[in-house]
Amino acid sequence: MADSQQPSSKDKNLGVTPRATDYALWYQDLVLKAELADYSPVKGCMVVRPYGWALWEKIRDIFDGFFKATGHQNAQFPLLIPLSFLAKEASHVEGFAKECAVVTHYRLKAGPNGIEPDPESKLEEPLIVRPTSETIIGSMYAKWVQSWRDLPILINQWANVVRWEMRTRLFLRTTEFFWQEGHTAHETEAEAVAETLQMIEVYRKVAEEFLAMPVLVGMKSPAERFAGAIDTWCIEALMQDGKALQAGTSHFLGQNFAKAFEIQFSGRDGQKQHAWTTSWGVSTRLIGGLVMTHSDDKGLVLPPRLAPIQAVIIPIWRKDEEKLAVTSYVDALVTKLKGAGVRVHVDDREQFKPGYKFNDWELRGVPLRLEVGPRDVAAGKCVLARRDGGEKQIVDVAGLETRLPMLLEEIQAALFAKAKAFRDASIRRVHTYEELVQTIEEKGGFVLAPWDGDAAVEAKVKEECKATIRCIRKEDCGEKAKAIGTGKETEQWVVFAKAY
RNA sequence: CGGGCCGUAGCGCAGCUUGGCUAGCGCGCUUGCUUGGGGUGCAAGAGGUCGGGAGUUCAAAUCUCCUCGGCCCGACCA
Numbered sequence: 001m002a003d004s005q006q007p008s009s010k011d012k013n014l015g016v017t018p019r020a021t022d023y024a025l026w027y028q029d030l031v032l033k034a035e036l037a038d039y040s041p042v043k044g045c046m047v048v049r050p051y052g053w054a055l056w057e058k059i060r061d062i063f064d065g066f067f068k069a070t071g072h073q074n075a076q077f078p079l080l081i082p083l084s085f086l087a088k089e090a091s092h093v094e095g096f097a098k099e100c101a102v103v104t105h106y107r108l109k110a111g112p113n114g115i116e117p118d119p120e121s122k123l124e125e126p127l128i129v130r131p132t133s134e135t136i137i138g139s140m141y142a143k144w145v146q147s148w149r150d151l152p153i154l155i156n157q158w159a160n161v162v163r164w165e166m167r168t169r170l171f172l173r174t175t176e177f178f179w180q181e182g183h184t185a186h187e188t189e190a191e192a193v194a195e196t197l198q199m200i201e202v203y204r205k206v207a208e209e210f211l212a213m214p215v216l217v218g219m220k221s222p223a224e225r226f227a228g229a230i231d232t233w234c235i236e237a238l239m240q241d242g243k244a245l246q247a248g249t250s251h252f253l254g255q256n257f258a259k260a261f262e263i264q265f266s267g268r269d270g271q272k273q274h275a276w277t278t279s280w281g282v283s284t285r286l287i288g289g290l291v292m293t294h295s296d297d298k299g300l301v302l303p304p305r306l307a308p309i310q311a312v313i314i315p316i317w318r319k320d321e322e323k324l325a326v327t328s329y330v331d332a333l334v335t336k337l338k339g340a341g342v343r344v345h346v347d348d349r350e351q352f353k354p355g356y357k358f359n360d361w362e363l364r365g366v367p368l369r370l371e372v373g374p375r376d377v378a379a380g381k382c383v384l385a386r387r388d389g390g391e392k393q394i395v396d397v398a399g400l401e402t403r404l405p406m407l408l409e410e411i412q413a414a415l416f417a418k419a420k421a422f423r424d425a426s427i428r429r430v431h432t433y434e435e436l437v438q439t440i441e442e443k444g445g446f447v448l449a450p451w452d453g454d455a456a457v458e459a460k461v462k463e464e465c466k467a468t469i470r471c472i473r474k475e476d477c478g479e480k481a482k483a484i485g486t487g488k489e490t491e492q493w494v495v496f497a498k499a500y
Numbered sequence: 501c502g503g504g505c506c507g508u509a510g511c512g513c514a515g516c517u518u519g520g521c522u523a524g525c526g527c528g529c530u531u532g533c534u535u536g537g538g539g540u541g542c543a544a545g546a547g548g549u550c551g552g553g554a555g556u557u558c559a560a561a562u563c564u565c566c567u568c569g570g571c572c573c574g575a576c577c578a
Binding site for chain 2: 022024025028039043095098099132161163165166167172173177179226234245246247248249281282283284285286314316317318352353354355356357358359360371373374375376383392499500
């Protein structure tokens with residue numbers, strides 16, 4: 001057994017921590033090994049590496065398409081916000097005060113303990129690094145809006161924000177994170193509500209159809225609402241360890257921020273009135289959700305519609321003349337596939353054996369792998385392997401340019417179907433408080449329970465088993481039942497789960 | 501901020517209990533050959549303020565104190 005103390009190279013530097021040992025460890029290990037992100041010198045701040053950023057750019061492009069199609073425009077607002085702005089909306093400041101980075105000086109000088117803020121340069125009013133931009137954007141909207149004709153304002157911002165969280169996890173909760181935040185102002189309540197719903201639907205669509213990540217769409221309970229919102233809508237995904245992930249939110253802000261920032265306009269009737277606003281956002285957390293939804297112990301599994309590389313080609317040869325033949329065969333294949341719109345990459349690194357490359361690209365989640373060697377060149381074939389499972393098969397290269405795009409779509413659908421089957425099997429219905437706690441602790445997943453809106457019961461559940469109300473969906477409600485905790489009759493069924 | 505674990509080569513670690521040879525191993529890296537369809541093999545080589553500071557000692561990676569940093573679990577959260 002002494003030998004087993006010295007694992008081979010295979011076990012040591014490649015391969016991923018198995019999911020079974022510790023899910024959180026598996027996840028972080030995967031993110032680091034697949035080179036999506038890295039730890040930075042500043043605790044809690046994540047370095048997004050090129051491969052991770054390529055994924056994010058794909059996600060961004062998809063969202064931008066939907067945002068523009070629904071009449072939104074991109075703009076950019078300041079990183080620094082006067083402290084007083086935050087205080088203008090009471091519940092907003094309460095929600096974010098505990099996690100704000102504060103800028104107090106504008107200059108450094110050499111002091112007794114080395115370089116330090118120059119006391120002379122103290123700002124009269126501290127600035128905060130934006131944790132979200134409702135306030136600064138609200139203050140601008142107040143200037144831009146005079147008349148009902150100036151509405152609606154439909155603006156989105158791609159930005160980084162800072163929230164000084166106690167504990168962080170790559171992509172899921174980092175001190176600085178990247179996101180988009182949409183901020184709209186409307187003439188009527190109905191329009192603002194419609195906007196809120198429209199955007200949560202965009203989020204659902206992108207999550208399900210592009211990330212292949214099934215989500216529940218619903219409303220937050222008052223306790224889980226965004227600080228300052230009237231209603232918060234959300235999409236909730238389920239990770240493979242049975243914990244929920246809030247993947248996006250869309251807030252109906254009513255006139256709260258309009259009143260705080262005096263976004264007023266003269267209406268069609270000549271009366272001064274406050275605008276109705278919304279805000280909505282998704283973040284780099286989506287990448288974390290993507291990883292935890294599909295990946296396995298061999299590495300990432302990326303849905304084809306998002307994968308920066310959809311198909312990787314591994315050329316194989318022995319002698320120089322074989323290399324020549326393989327290379328020109330591969331070149332022709334690449335041209336054909338690129339012509340068909342497939343994002344293809346040739347791994348021609350000479351320092352690695354094919355076996356190494358197979359594992360390497362599996363770790364990175366590339367949906368399809370094509371192996372091309374002398375045998376294939378002679379036969380007009382290549383070896384095709386799917387990342388999401390199944391046997392390798394030998395296929396004709398003729399016609400691949402039509403076959404691959406279809407296969408990629410098939411994989412996309414298969415990933416969604418698999419994740420959805422898992423998610424659906426993880427939704428359980430309970431009728432009592434005890435049953436709820438027991439199910440959460442023993443099985444995890446989403447648990448539907450009757451709840452009459454009693455915040456004390458909600459808090460008690462959270463304290464007892466860490467589960468929170470993830471969302472409330474109309475389609476779950478209707479059946480009469482005795483509410484957990486209180487025993488009062490209710491028709492409201494809500495989704496509980498432990499969450500990230 | 502509370503509880504636990506950990507800082508030794510780019511990465512992963514052993515050595516510390518019981519102080520003592522020139523501080524080791526695997527991977528990676530460099531050079532050359534070999535190999536190539538599931539993590540090649542051989543040879544040579546480069547790479548270290550043992551997180552930092554102070555102390556004990558003839559002698560400290562090892563013992564003591566202080567300090568800094570990281571990770572995990574809690575409270576907080578997109």
